[in-house]
Amino acid sequence: MKALRSIWFLQVLAVMACFMASCGQPKVHPLPTIDIEAEDIPWDHKTHCFVTVTDGETQRMENGKIKCRGGSSSAFPKHSFSLKLDHELSLSDLPRQRAWVLNANYIDKTMMRHKLCFDLFREMNPDKNLASRCAYANVTMNGEYYGLFVLMQKLNAGSLGLDKKDSLAVIFKDPPVFWGDNRRENIQEPGNYFQQTFPDLVDDDRNGDLEAVMQFLVHADDSLFAQDIGNYFDLENVVDWHLLLMFTNNGDGVMKNFYLYKRDSRTPFSIAIWDCDAAFGRDCDGEYNMREHLPNFDRNLLLNRLRNNPYLNYDARLRQRYRELRENGLFSKRHVEAMIKENDKIIRNEVGRNFEQWPVNSAFYYDTCNYEQELQIMRDYLKISIPQLDREMGY
Secondary structure (H helix, E strand, O other), rough: HHHHHHHHHHHHHHHHHHHHHEEEOOOOOEEEEEEEEEOOOOOOOOOEEEEEEEEOHHHEEEEEEEEEEEOOHHHOOEEEEEEEEEEEEOOOOOOOOEEEEEEEEOOOOOOOHHHHHHHHHHHHHOOOOOOOOEEEEEEEEOOOOEEEEEEEOOOOOOOOOOOOOOOEEEEOOHHHHHHHHOOOOOOOOOOOOOEEEEEEOOOOOHHHHHHHHHHHHOOOOHHHHOOOHHEOOOOOHHHHHHHHHHHOOHHHHOOOOOOEOOOOOOOOOEEEEEEOOOOOOEEOOOEOOOOOOOHHHHHOOHHHHHHHOOOOOHHHHHHHHHHHHOOOOOOOOHHHHHHHHHHHHHHHHHHHHHHHHOOOOOOOOOOOOOOOEEEEEEEEHHHHHHHHHHHHOOO
8 A cells, every 4th residue: 555655645746747847938929921922922022922921820911922932042942932911911920011022041041141140230239220120920821731930020121210201211131232342233123233122113213322322432531431431321230240250150141141221311321131141150052161261341442441541440339339249249159049949849840841841961061960060060169259259359
């Protein structure tokens, strides 16, 4: 009898221990599902679609238009999409808007490099550093599972906070303004060299304004450049952008993958980032890179002139800002690893199904690393890169 009571007592203790352990674990809710009903989705124009968003017990439905999205990523079998709804909708608790990006994140097996960079950039200066707010969602096509996606705010006049009534408010996507006289070819829209996205080019062609900025960058002597550069660009924002590229080793972002925008007639141009999968141990094509290859900032006309101007002490400003970011903990192994852990907690139960659909040993990848190995690559990158940057920046 005593033996039976002992067994019963141990079973009760085991049940209580399991209960207490489960109470101590944060509850992870299932990801929302975005179902797209559409015929063949084209690359060159939007086609009609019907969208159903299921988030827990809540279901929302909306008509919209959709197209495939991407440059070099268009070669990958899992496509990204641009989505524009007929009415504003809050998807996955993100701010309400009509325009969204469904980012396939195919080349990045962690599914989080974009989001880490965007979140870190905003944390560096919430008032001045803008990037897409992101969430994760499962996407189905006509009821069939398609994959795990990063749901991104579309960077437009609304999300960038432009005063639409101000005649000088403007947005350019990947403008070749930092190329200088080395004119970039193969612009996506003929007649829109600087890739103006707001206002509509038909209503107000502002390419000439950015041409004038580029001519200043090319031709202003060092004294005039030092005197007036702050009228053209928000230098606090530029310094943070430069440091983010250094910290993440994102050489792909030196000349592209940003929006250049001006909120109104009183503010200078600022940079908002929109593509950061070349980061934390991988290059833009997925090649392994533990800082063996570093960004070439001399290619960028603005950064080149800032660094080499005898009237500006830009490098000292860069080092001082780096010191601030190290001391406030944003540029730290601990902080970024915590960000990785938080994202992993959200998607861990979903990545297996995604990689069953889109195998990690595809010919498009440099290697066959799986999700766990990719997370370790990012952690190993931090161990290597931060001490190196500390030495380079005199910290």
